[in-house]
Amino acid sequence: MLREINDRAAIEVLLREGPLTRAELELAIGLSKPATAQLLTRLEQDALVVKAGVRGGGRGPRAQLWAANGSLAFVAAVDLTPHQADFVVADVAGVVLAEYRTPLPVHAGADVVGTFGEALQKVAGEAGIQREDLAHVVIGAQGAFDPRTGLLSSAPHIPGWLGFDVPQKLSDELGVDVLIENDVNLVAVEEMTVGMAQDVDDFVMVWLSEGVGGAVVIGRRLLRGATGGGGEIDWMRVPDPATVDTGDVWPEAGARFGNLVDSPAICRLAAAHGIEAGTAWEAVEKAGKGHPFLDDLARRVAGGVANLVAVADPQLVLLCGDTSRAGGEEFAALVQEKLHELVLPRTPVGCASVQGNAVRAGALQSALATTREDVFGVVTPTLLGSRRPEGDSTRPRSTSPDR
Known part of the structure; x- marks a missing residue:
């Protein structure tokens, strides 16, 4: 059992850090030099690790590198x-x-x-x-x-x-x-892996782009919900706190959050403030710092986020998507300010940090x-992704066992 634990710990380090020398692996997993050498021999024989070139630099012989067997x-x-x-x-x-x-x-x-x-x-x-x-x-x-x-x-x-x-x-x-x-x-998975949420247990994400989306993470696990609808904030009913008339008529129960902060709605809000733009992120980029349009948009975003914060009380709110990226940390700070006017928790609001797709x-x-x-x-x-629940009445997937 102890051998299996050590083997798994070594593979975890190699997967996380990439190729390492025996000395580097020894330091990372806390084993002695002979024990680490035996571990590497064992894993190589099982084809779980492979030699991956050598580490150059300095005098003397170059050190052998070891890596998890990607093939x-x-x-x-x-x-x-x-x-x-x-x-x-x-x-x-x-x-x-x-x-x-x-x-x-x-x-x-x-x-x-x-x-x-x-x-x-x-x-x-x-x-x-x-x-x-x-x-x-x-x-x-x-x-x-x-x-x-x-x-x-x-x-x-x-x-x-x-x-x-x-x-x-x-x-x-x-x-x-x-x-x-x-x-x-x-996106939340990637933020937990390499982004702003690496050391955060509970957080929510709000995606603002062409449409609206969200994710809720509790105890570093995605809250998917009984039917997969966890984080689907688009359908939340919220009042419109905008200070200008956008021409929209909302039902008595309130507007859908998605209808308030999707790209077309944000463009109409910007137009009511005298900013013409084809997309929400273009409107945000055109608005200068302190523009009342950004105040109104931050109020709308905070109104939806407040519902999540009131229920989940997360450590962090992260904004992502094209509109959020256009506003950057200044817009996130504005949303935070408006959010703190609506809820008791002083939850920080920031921008997702992961670049690319x-x-x-x-x-x-x-x-x-x-x-x-x-x-x-x-x-x-x-x-780990969600799997079809065990014992479900629908036909299970045939290519892999349920987890």
């Missing part, structure tokens, strides 16, 4: 949007082997499974493998995924992906294990976590 398994991650699909393939050690971007049909009646499979085959081929060699594929999509049924909802922008058991159908027809996850949940990056982290558990026995519960 044991391969994964893919995809950011699926109405405009394009962004693919990446990596080995189980996390080394990126190929990337591919292409528009895919998402309209009702389209052969979404077939065209997705063709794109997946192409990027796998560029990585030097076959599609069937992929141990796990994670797709990030703008919608709510119900793990009990495999259905996507709240995704009218990709109608071709609605009305069928997405992971089951893709897994069966493509011959690979497929999971689909909400895009903002995956955070949805795809989070999907890759999730795929790696699941595959590393299968290959190395290394478990990272924080990053």
